[in-house]
Each structure stands twice: as C-alpha cells, then as structure tokens.
Amino acid sequence: MYENGQTFNFKNLDFNYSPAPMHRFRLGRWSRCAGEILYRHNMARPKKEGLDYFSIDTDFDSDEKIESIILMHQNNGLVWILRFWQKAYRTMTGLVDFRGLFAELFANKCRITIEEHQNILKTAVSVDFCHEVEVGIYTSHGIQKRISMVSKDRSEAILRQKEKVKESKVKDCHSYSANNSEQLQNNAKLMRTHSDGNAILCKEKEIKYKTSIDIPDHLKEIWPEFLKMRKLIKKPATEKAQENIIKKLFELSQDYEMQIKILNQSISNSWQGIFPIKENQQEKKGSISW
Secondary structure (H helix, E strand, O other): OOOOOOOOEEOOEEEEEEOOOOOEEEEEEEEEOOOOEEEOOOOOOOOOOOOOOOOOOOOHHHOHHHHHHHHHHHHHHHHHHHHHHHHHHOOOOOOEEOOOHHHHHHHHHOOOOHHHHHHHHHHHHHOOOOEEEEOOEEEOHHHHHHHHHHHHHHHHHHHHHHHHHHHHHHHHHHHHHHHHHHHHHHHHHOOOOOOOOOOOOOHHHHHHHHHHOOOOHHHOOOHHHHHHHHHHOOOOOOHHHHHHHHHHHHHHOOOHHHHHHHHHHHHHHOOOOOOOOOHHHHHHOOOOOO
C-alpha cells in the first residue's frame, strides 16, 4: 500500500509497501486460482555463505587497473568496482554472474544503464581487473586467492572447535568417573533384595553391626535377628541403643536362657524395646483352659 492507500499486485502476490528509509516488503498470503489456496509462510533469513566483510586499503585507487577504470568511467567506474567486489565476496565461489537479467540488476544497483555496465566490464577485462570463467560469469585471481584462504581458515577453525568439544567431553567424563567411582562401587555393594519387598541390610553392614559393640557369646546368634527386626520396623538400632538394650537385658535377668526368651518375645511381636516375661504367661504356655 502506498501513502495514498493504493495497492498493487504482481503475479498473484500481494505486497504491502511501507515508505521507509529501507524498502520493506511483507510477504502475506499467497493466492492461486482466485483464492483457492491460501498459504502463510514466515521466511527465515538465509544462512550467509560468503564473507561478512572485505577490507579495502586507503590507497586502493592507486592500483593501475583500478585507476584505469576510474579514469575511463569516472565515479560510475568506482561504484562498479565496489559492487563487483561486494557481489563476488558474497559467496564462497567468488563468481559474479552477468548473464541475462543479472546484468540488468547489477547495473540498476550501480545506478547506471546496461550499456554503461557493458562498457565498464569490457574495460575491466581489458586491463585484467577480472576475467571471464564461463560465458557471462566473471571473477579475478585476487578474489579467488582470498576466497581460498578464507575457506581454509574456516575449515581449520571448525576442526579446532570440534577438537575442543571432544576434549571437553573427555575431561568431563574423566572428572565424573573420578568423583563418582567410589559412590558407584558402594551402590553396587548395597544392592538388596527381599522376598516381601522390604529392604534388608547388606552383609558388610551386618558385620559392622556385629563387630561395632561387644555382644555376649550366648546372644551372638539371636542378636542379628533382633537387629533385622528393628530395621524392618523402620527403627534401626544405633550402637548406643544396642548398648542400652544389652545393659537393660542383664538388668531384667541374669539367666542366659531367659535373656534369649526376652529377645525372642520382642522379635515375635516386632517390639522396639525389650520387656520382662510374666510368670503367669509362662504358666499359661502349654496349658489347657476348660
């Protein structure tokens, strides 16, 4: 749409034109066959293949080839040279296509006629500023040399980046292995299974419980069973708790058999502590009530 509100169509494409310093065309709906197919498409910015910039020396116009072109064609020749370099370095091939419509577009960018463009091109070829590779395609030895150097530098930079990433991964892997080797070994040792799905202590921990405190000889067989029961009821016995239980066991009875019965009573009933066995319970044990 122009400032006056008018619109224009070009090959079934609807363009919206906004008057701005940089002309911007918004690609909206694509229509074919009077609106049978409508398609919205967000155009992504194409990946740049050539150079981001190229350097120009302050005395570049002192070169005899460039000086000859400027002498013959004045400012039009200077603009043509800069546009030629810009188009050549935009791709990694360094080739400039002047075939058909491309020549007219190039001349339009230089703000010259197609005849002036052809005259400047003839002068550039005659002074060896550029040469024709194929019909209508031009380049120069200097452009090809710089493109080759840039391509080599980019390839080396990509290889260096890949090596850095590889070294970083290897370093992280070694660091992870060193920091977690002990933990992995412990996890492998602490694998546990149980028929009813409850967790039980591994052998190493059981041995640690057995040897951490002084267990009387007559209790060494039943004591691990008592500790297992405490573990199953989610009340594991610490070393201090074990010492207190053994001390209390001797306070309840000095008879070794009675101490074993007291522990069996707590194991059978899943009691956290130990309690004395009443005499009437012993009398009822095995008796018949009429």
